[in-house]
Amino acid sequence: MERGVIFVRVSKRDQDYQRQIEDLRTIAKTKGVKIVKEISEKISGIKKNIERGGLLELLNLAKNRAIDIVLVQEVSRLGRSTVEVLKVLEELSNLGVNVYVQNFGIETMKKGKRNPVAQFMFTLLAEFARLERETLRERILSGIDEARRKGKKLGRPDGTQEDKAAFLKKYPLVTRNLRLGISIRKTSKICDVSINTVRKVNDYLTP
Structure with missing residues (x-):
């Protein structure tokens, strides 16, 4: 039986990751994976790998040959920076650890060998996520600039300043x-x- 880790992450402290865990537990049971650890992070995905305690714990388990597979809901759970995501995937692959991504049902390794299709897809997905964030940021900044040009007051309404x-x-x-x-x-x-x-x-x- 394969030994696995469930890895979940949310970027905001008021977000809940329990649904991610429950879904991945079901998948682990279906795939016959024995979960040895559930790792959860509440941290921004733009953080560098060395700043993420949960991710470092995951990599340590892989280095100690304690796991065979990592279950994540989507590739962005590993990080939002394309470079950082690919670093994680590369290190896990070098250690012979498979990564299963739920929303696409793909794995990085097949029978102990790298799955080139998965590697290619992950590169594209991570890059698309980055472009989406950049587009959203540009729209927000553009909206703020437009509001200022029209003389609109930004921030809290008068009389509602937080104590x-x-x-x-x-x-x-x-x-x-x-x-x-x-x-x-x-x-x-x-x-x-x-x-x-x-x-x-x-x-x-x-x-």
């Missing part, structure tokens, strides 16, 4: 790191929040 204490309560880890003297940029990376949010917290904490 200082309520805002700080939403970011306890950011507050703690800043009080420990950790820099704004490093706090942003550690807590996986935007640098502007960290700056706002810092402004509130500054007498």
Whole structure:
């Protein structure tokens, strides 16, 4: 029986990954895979591989020959950067670990050999995901610029500014790191929040 890992990721802290896990558990049972570990991450997929604790745990299991297959819902769960995704796939393939991607029903390896069709598809899918994010970002920025040209006020409506204490309560880890003297940029990376949010917290904490 193959030994497998279920690997799931969501990019926002308020998102839930339980549905991903349940679906992959069903697939593992169907394929006769014994799940030895379920790894979940709540972290942006644009982070580099070395910054992702869950991914590093997965790779360590592969290096220790503890697993034969990794089950993911879609290739973007491994990361959103094309380069970083391909690095993961290459390392797992070199270690003889198969990757099964649910939404396309494809695997990186067949009978211990690399599946060239899967490798090609993953390269395209990862690149399409990157282009989609870039297009969305450009549309958002374009919309903001257009609103400004028309004189529209951006941000919260007047009289709805969030209370200082309520805002700080939403970011306890950011507050703690800043009080420990950790820099704004490093706090942003550690807590996986935007640098502007960290700056706002810092402004509130500054007498």
